[in-house]
Amino acid sequence: MQILDGKETSRLIKQEITEEIAALREKGAKVPHLVAVLVGNNGASITYVDAKVAACEKVGMKSTLVKLSDTISEDELLQKVKELNEDDDVDGFIVQLPLPKHINEKKVTEAIAPAKDVDGFHPWNIGKMMLNLPTFLPATPYGILQLIERYNIETTGKHCVVVGRSSIVGSPIANLMSRNSYPGNSTVTLTHSRTVNLAEITRTADILIVALGKPEFITGDMVKEGVVIFDVGITRKPDKSKKSGYKLYGDVNFEQVKDKAAFITPVPGGVGPMTIVSLLKNTILAAKGK
Ligand code: NDP
Numbered sequence: 269m270q271i272l273d274g275k276e277t278s279r280l281i282k283q284e285i286t287e288e289i290a291a292l293r294e295k296g297a298k299v300p301h302l303v304a305v306l307v308g309n310n311g312a313s314i315t316y317v318d319a320k321v322a323a324c325e326k327v328g329m330k331s332t333l334v335k336l337s338d339t340i341s342e343d344e345l346l347q348k349v350k351e352l353n354e355d356d357d358v359d360g361f362i363v364q365l366p367l368p369k370h371i372n373e374k375k376v377t378e379a380i381a382p383a384k385d386v387d388g389f390h391p392w393n394i395g396k397m398m399l400n401l402p403t404f405l406p407a408t409p410y411g412i413l414q415l416i417e418r419y420n421i422e423t424t425g426k427h428c429v430v431v432g433r434s435s436i437v438g439s440p441i442a443n444l445m446s447r448n449s450y451p452g453n454s455t456v457t458l459t460h461s462r463t464v465n466l467a468e469i470t471r472t473a474d475i476l477i478v479a480l481g482k483p484e485f486i487t488g489d490m491v492k493e494g495v496v497i498f499d500v501g502i503t504r505k506p507d508k509s510k511k512s513g514y515k516l517y518g519d520v521n522f523e524q525v526k527d528k529a530a531f532i533t534p535v536p537g538g539v540g541p542m543t544i545v546s547l548l549k550n551t552i553l554a555a556k557g558k
Contacts, residue, residue: 269526270419272498272533274411277418278541282327285548289328300555301330302386302547303352303361307345307371308338312504313364320362323544329551332358338368345371346379353381360386360554362547365436383557386550389436397440400447404550409441411542412477412498416451421475421496421531428454429473431466431486431519437479437500445475466490483517488524497525497532500539 292299302324306317317333324331336345345363352361361384367373382392388404396403405413416423428445432438442458445451454475459466461480470476470490478486479500491497501519518535526532533539 269529270531272415272419272496272531272538274415274533274539274541275537277415278545280418281414281545282323282548285327285329285545285552288552293328298555299328299330300359300551301332301357302551303332303334303358305334305336305345305348305352305361305363307336307340307364307367310366313366317364320544320547323548324551327548329548340371342371342375345376349376349379353379353384358384359558360384360551362387384554386547386554388440388550394435394440398443400449404553405444405546406436406440407546407550408437408479408500408539408543409444410546410549411539411544412441412500413444413451414546415498415533415539415542419531421451423451423475424453426454426474427472428456428475428477429470430456430458430477430479431460431470432479432481432500433458433460434479438477441477441479445477478519480519482519484519484521486520486525488521488528491525491528493528494530495525495528497529498539499533499535502535502540 289299304317304320306313321331321333352358363376365373367376377389378391380390382390385393386404388406393403397405430438430442438458442456445454446456457469459469467490471492473495475496476491477498481501481503483503497520499518499520503517504514505517506513507515516536
């Protein structure tokens with residue numbers, strides 16, 4: 269079994285990005301600027317947004333964190349989105365999800381200018397992705413594709429099983445893996461909570477991409493020898509032995525599958541860090557697009 273090391277791969281990509289940004293500075297060109305909008309005090313969201321802002325700073329990109337109260341109205345948030353759309357200094361921005369219940373996430377996502385939608389969640393960008401046109405790919409699927417490329421994982425003709433059909437992970441990665449390009453050209457089965465005999469299907473996977481949010485859901489008897497596994501899931505469970513007070517769990521029971529898998533992403537240190545570098549890459553793309 270070989271670990272697909274997202275931490276190390278993302279470090280290498282960040283190094284490449286750092287050089288690209290330094291070259292821009294030297295030329296006196298504008299440095300890409302990412303804005304992250306955080307609404308409320310969700311612990312996981314704060315961690316994710318802080319990591320995104322820190323990654324921008326590390327590579328020399330400009331970043332701004334906009335913190336808004338969870339009592340903000342939908343109209344006020346839409347006004348903030350409009351301001352960011354119109355601000356020429358901002359190349360790309362994200363509104364961290366989930367949003368408080370009184371705000372319609374779909375409405376906010378659709379209000380973001382497609383050219384600044386570096387999360388790749390706007391229907392316009394999703395449509396372009398479906399048509400295989402150049403666009404911002406959603407960060408987590410894009411991170412998985414980059415890991416596949418960097419580790420030269422063969423995808424052509426392989427059976428790729430995706431568990432979970434969310435619009436930010438499962439559905440887009442299923443589409444990308446079936447595209448007529450590399451990485452892609454896989455035969456894809458997209459599964460979800462209504463799938464019958466899931467284990468029978470996952471046992472036929474050459475490539476298994478799991479994003480359902482249920483810790484250690486995929487067990488040793490659900491995979492075949494030689495499978496390549498991407499574990500997207502991240503669940504926090506309280507753990508007093510950890511400095512942070514919690515331990516992170518993936519959707520795959522690592523101990524049970526590790527002797528069968530040819531390659532596997534660990535949690536943490538697998539898909540998570542790749543998601544962040546994808547956001548950086550999308551921000552550079554947004555800046556170039558301008
Ligand atoms: P969602 O909750 O939006 O979707 C979960 C999907 O899993 C749904 O499609 C659901 O099916 C399916 N599902 C639920 N139970 C089962 C089951 N028993 N069998 C098969 N399918 C099932 O999740 P997300 O895609 O947003 O996130 C999934 C996980 O990935 C979470 O742990 C999240 O924290 C993590 N994540 C990690 C990221 C990273 O950077 N590493 C980025 C984004 C997410 P149905 O549609 O029928 O309800």
